[in-house]
Amino acid sequence: MNAVDFFSFTTEAWSAANAVAALLSLTAHWVTESFERMSAVLKVLLLNESHTGQYLATKYEEMLASWKIPLVKVHLVFRDNAANMMKAMHDQASPSFRCFAHSLQLVVNHGVLAHQAVLDLLATCKKIVGHFKHLTTAYSKLQEMQEQLQLPLHRLEQNVKTRWNHSLYMLMSVLEMKMALVAYAFEHIFTVLTQYPANLAAKVVAALEPIKETTEAILADSTSWLFHW
Template identity: 30%
Template sequence: MEAKALLMAEWGITSKVQCMVTDNASNMILSAQLLHLRHVPSFAHTLNLIVKKALDQTPVINEIRQKARKIVGLFRSSCKAKDKLVEMQGLMGRPTLKLIQEVDTRWNSTFDMLQRLYDQREPVAAALSNLNNDTAPLTSIDYDIIQQSLSILQPFKLATTEMSEEKRVSASKLIPLYRMLQHKLAQKKGNATQESTVQLGSHLQEGLHSRCGGYESFRALALATLLDPRLKNVAFGNAAKAQEAEKHITLECALLMRSNTNPASSSSSPSPSPSPSTPVETQDSLWELFDTRIHQTKMIHNATADATVEVKKYINDAYLPRTHDPLTYWKERAVIFPHLYVLAKKYRCMPATSVPCERIFSKAGEIICKKRSRLSPSTADKLIFLNKNL
């Protein structure tokens, strides 16, 4: 932890780090606590835990997954099976597509495996019937369960894809996405006819509520959502939480206004001449403490009033269309909402997931390999930078 703190100080980012976005591992949470940083769980990792647990808790679907893995493993490991599948795809006029194998660390690979297997179910069944092996094919009931399961899992797939983007602000989407997932899940669960898919939907609802139900109480996420001109307070499911976020942003705005007040400017301004009834104060005034408190009270009152006006003006401003860039909005209104602009830069910089960072490490593992083991650190840095930015 000391090494990380020293590294942050060396890079000059100690005061600039607003949060630490990691997976839900206990060692990462403890790391953020020791560094005195706000910890934000990676949303993609949270969704991965929710879906994987729900799938494992549904025995029928878990059994279908095991059968699907064996079928995909056969067509990926046997050249004869591969050729037979390509032949059947050609005879049936289907595109020549390989089957996708499930990866334990990514739930969306399970979705992709079942989706590809369902789309290619006729060529796969025909190829299996022409092969001399003991791999059990999937039945029509299995495929019906797969179809309904894919429908229930589709919103989670879309959410995972959207929140794994690298060039869009994302933290402000967590609260509304949680609400939209709840809505879609209830809708699709109601349309399910298979008992196993209904059971899967129930497990997903439980996991979603237990892991994401407290997002609106997470101040950093609530303020990021409120400062998104596409969402503001409409994104909240709980009106009280929206009012609480508005109160916190007003307090921070007022604090920022007070910190930006220049005492020298007030002292340089001409002071009003005392009235005949006002006694002239000596340098060692008896009322010095009282006058100081009155001055501070006026400053706090004025800053709070100005902050309230600025926040209300922003809340009442027209909503930005959901497909537009909120960063452009804040850049254009930096003069209109100067203090909220500063807070927007503070809270909108938070990523919702650690996926982009993990992609860089994965790419580094591909670049620095056995065949390129003599790359210098500076060359490796440049190659990784070019790979991620070109």
């Protein structure tokens, strides 16, 4: 590490959905003399206090110190948009920049998925998918409908609250199977998307697909590891 003049870093604090632990990670990125791009996870710390900017700044400094990396060697830190992380970098006088992929996530969450009409649409689609996920006989019947209508034998996708792309996949799958779902509803007491929510679903898919493609392009770069979508 001492042979490298400057480092860039990615860092993020997060909590696992299935655990009470909170973690702070630090990944270093640098270029060798032969212009080969390198990266390495330097540290993952357990956070056992409130995630204030001051506390995160102390932990960030601690991680750098454990590798004997002085602040003068920090070229840039990519971080999320949280105010506490912004303050931590400011307090340590570390040049930092917000993660573009995380900014896209905020655009989706606050600009699209936060609207009540969209929330109602997602709730309806989740109920539709849940019906077939919990009833094997219902799913078998739906597959029969797909075969009769010569539709692809794809599965309905369930929504995952913490991953906006799963909301997109769910809407896409419901729209793709719309005719099969209508055919199923003729024989069973079952709710399907009427014209307005179906049109809304198509508009949401059209809005989110370009963001999905952009996000995938960003994530193809290993330096964008910190974005969890």
